[in-house]
Amino acid sequence: MENIIELDNVTKRFGGITALNKASLKVTRGEVVGLIGDNGAGKSTLIKTLVGVYSPDEGDILIRGKKVNAWNALKARESGIETVFQDRALTPQQSIVKNIFMGKELRYPFGFIKEKEQIFEANRLIREIGFTSKLINAESPVGNLSGGERQGVAIARAIYNKAELIVLDEPTNNLSLNETQKVFDFVLNVKKSNRSVLFIGHNIYHVYDISDRFVILDRGEVVHQLNKNDISTPEELMKIMRDTIGAH
Amino acid sequence: MSNNNSYLINYFHRNGRALGSIGYFVILMVIFLIGAPEAWIRPNLHQSVFVMMPTLIFLTIPLVFLVASGEIDLSFASTYAVAAYVFALLVKNGVDPAICLVLGIFTGAAIGALVGTLIVVFRLSSLVASLGVLFLLRGVILLLSNSRSITIMEVENHWIYPLLVGNFYGFPMQIFWAAIFVIFCYYFFNKHVFGIHIQHVGDNSVSAEQMGINVNAVKIKAFMFVGIGSAIGGIFTTMITYTFFPTQGFGYLLLALAAVFVGGTPYWGGLGTIIGAVFGVGIIAYMEIGIIAIGWSGEWRQFFNGLIILLALLGHRLHGERVR
Numbered sequence: 001m002e003n004i005i006e007l008d009n010v011t012k013r014f015g016g017i018t019a020l021n022k023a024s025l026k027v028t029r030g031e032v033v034g035l036i037g038d039n040g041a042g043k044s045t046l047i048k049t050l051v052g053v054y055s056p057d058e059g060d061i062l063i064r065g066k067k068v069n070a071w072n073a074l075k076a077r078e079s080g081i082e083t084v085f086q087d088r089a090l091t092p093q094q095s096i097v098k099n100i101f102m103g104k105e106l107r108y109p110f111g112f113i114k115e116k117e118q119i120f121e122a123n124r125l126i127r128e129i130g131f132t133s134k135l136i137n138a139e140s141p142v143g144n145l146s147g148g149e150r151q152g153v154a155i156a157r158a159i160y161n162k163a164e165l166i167v168l169d170e171p172t173n174n175l176s177l178n179e180t181q182k183v184f185d186f187v188l189n190v191k192k193s194n195r196s197v198l199f200i201g202h203n204i205y206h207v208y209d210i211s212d213r214f215v216i217l218d219r220g221e222v223v224h225q226l227n228k229n230d231i232s233t234p235e236e237l238m239k240i241m242r243d244t245i246g247a248h
Numbered sequence: 249m250s251n252n253n254s255y256l257i258n259y260f261h262r263n264g265r266a267l268g269s270i271g272y273f274v275i276l277m278v279i280f281l282i283g284a285p286e287a288w289i290r291p292n293l294h295q296s297v298f299v300m301m302p303t304l305i306f307l308t309i310p311l312v313f314l315v316a317s318g319e320i321d322l323s324f325a326s327t328y329a330v331a332a333y334v335f336a337l338l339v340k341n342g343v344d345p346a347i348c349l350v351l352g353i354f355t356g357a358a359i360g361a362l363v364g365t366l367i368v369v370f371r372l373s374s375l376v377a378s379l380g381v382l383f384l385l386r387g388v389i390l391l392l393s394n395s396r397s398i399t400i401m402e403v404e405n406h407w408i409y410p411l412l413v414g415n416f417y418g419f420p421m422q423i424f425w426a427a428i429f430v431i432f433c434y435y436f437f438n439k440h441v442f443g444i445h446i447q448h449v450g451d452n453s454v455s456a457e458q459m460g461i462n463v464n465a466v467k468i469k470a471f472m473f474v475g476i477g478s479a480i481g482g483i484f485t486t487m488i489t490y491t492f493f494p495t496q497g498f499g500y501l502l503l504a505l506a507a508v509f510v511g512g513t514p515y516w517g518g519l520g521t522i523i524g525a526v527f528g529v530g531i532i533a534y535m536e537i538g539i540i541a542i543g544w545s546g547e548w549r550q551f552f553n554g555l556i557i558l559l560a561l562l563g564h565r566l567h568g569e570r571v572r
Contacts, residue, residue, distance in 0.1 A: 053457065072460070076460070085458055089452075092451065092572050094448060094518070095258070104459075104460075105441055111442065112435070112441075115439060137258070140261075141571065
């Protein structure tokens with residue numbers, strides 16, 4: 001199986017604190033990887049390094065087997081990695097359409113924006129995701145949306161860009177049951193189209209249900225990598241997680 | 249029906265602030281018309297406004313970009329004079345005025361880039377840092393020029409004079425250049441990647457960065473644009489009056505800032521309106537000249553400028569608070 005992305009012994013420090021210590025992780029095509037760990041385990045740092053928001057102090061990042069230099073958020077997006085950040089990464093005073101195309105606007109030559117095309121696509125995506133309110137269209141400001149609807153906008157962005165790897169950082173936080181189900185459906189659709197998902201969650205049950213493989217992170221280190229076949233219930237996963245963290 | 253409603257709501261969200269400043273402008277015109285109809289009807293009142301407005305437009309519109317990006321710049325009032333000084337000095341030394349114009353604008357861009365880099369790289373407060381640069385550059389100008397003005401009558405005989413600041417059937421040419429600048433900036437702000445990125449950066453710079461926008465580069469470019477606008481304003485004014493004088497531009501500092509905010513651009517970043525700013529400039533320019541025209545003493549100008557800033561802020565508050 002082709003590796004979409006690979007972190008090889010990546011270390012990231014903030015001042016004197018080592019947030020990530022020689023962490024290695026890979027995501028292959030068509031799989032859903034669940035990343036779990038306690039608060040402060042380094043999940044956010046790992047994600048932000050993976051998607052280019054932070055640059056690693058040591059170690060390599062490989063995209064489809066090739067080492068990349070000067071990794072940053074724009075390069076990550078151009079390599080087919082889209083992220084739904086925990087804070088959604090939205091600009092609330094701007095319209096839905098501007099948010100969906102943020103950083104990857106459809107452009108004419110000289111940088112002018114294909115506004116009509118963007119609005120058309122955004123309206124299509126809004127219907128696809130299933131916004132219920134008729135008062136919402138592509139030109140509505142994001143600030144008027146509920147938490148679930150904002151998550152919808154962040155996901156629409158990932159859908160439009162047809163990413164090969166979609167990173168979902170705590171995507172079910174503060175969502176209703178119905179909205180959580182929509183996120184799960186989305187993950188399954190991505191998998192079905194032979195693309196990959198890296199799913200970060202607090203809720204072990206959510207992560208267990210959706211993932212093919214689990215990566216357990218503790219104090220900046222990858223302490224366990226398990227296949228779903230290795231465990232039979234979420235409780236077992238929970239127990240492994242507790243034991244490793246305790247022993248570590 | 250609900251769909252029409254939502255388009256109406258969105259239209260208001262996008263244009264409410266601009267409509268607000270247009271409303272203020274209309275009210276101001278009505279007051280002047282009632283207060284001094286004979287002065288208002290005389291064309292020379294509007295001619296004086298037309299002379300003043302272009303300079304203010306070149307200063308104010310780029311500031312809208314910068315404020316929308318979440319920063320502020322006060323140093324533009326000195327950049328204005330530095331660029332004019334470079335222009336005048338080179339013209340005086342026999343360099344072709346067209347080349348002097350280009351070099352003057354380049355000076356403005358370079359100062360903007362330096363100020364922007366200083367603020368963005370060292371994470372300085374743009375208000376305080378640009379206040380420092382405002383004084384620093386003014387000091388440099390006073391020292392270099394020995395506090396003396398430079399007269400450049402020779403510029404009148406060059407082809408750029410009638411083209412840029414000449415007279416076209418009674419209208420000063422600079423009003424046309426200002427109009428072209430406004431139209432360009434309208435598209436640049438609303439339909440171009442540069443303007444859109446500025447709005448994202450000013451709205452939430454963390455989000456913008458996560459989406460791969462180079463936040464620092466966007467902000468530095470916005471500072472450069474302010475430098476370019478100030479340089480154009482300074483050089484145009486120097487050509488109109490045939491004179492560079494070392495204190496020039498200082499008077500525009502507060503007027504241009506007032507025009508930005510009266511024009512409906514909120515101070516907190518992420519939003520801005522070019523059309524609103526044009527009417528903001530209109531309000532400030534007519535205020536400066538209209539008070540005298542209706543026969544009141546000049547002392548009232550500052551009073552009314554202050555009053556209109558406060559009224560504008562209160563009015564724009566009705567349009568809503570910042571959403572997060």
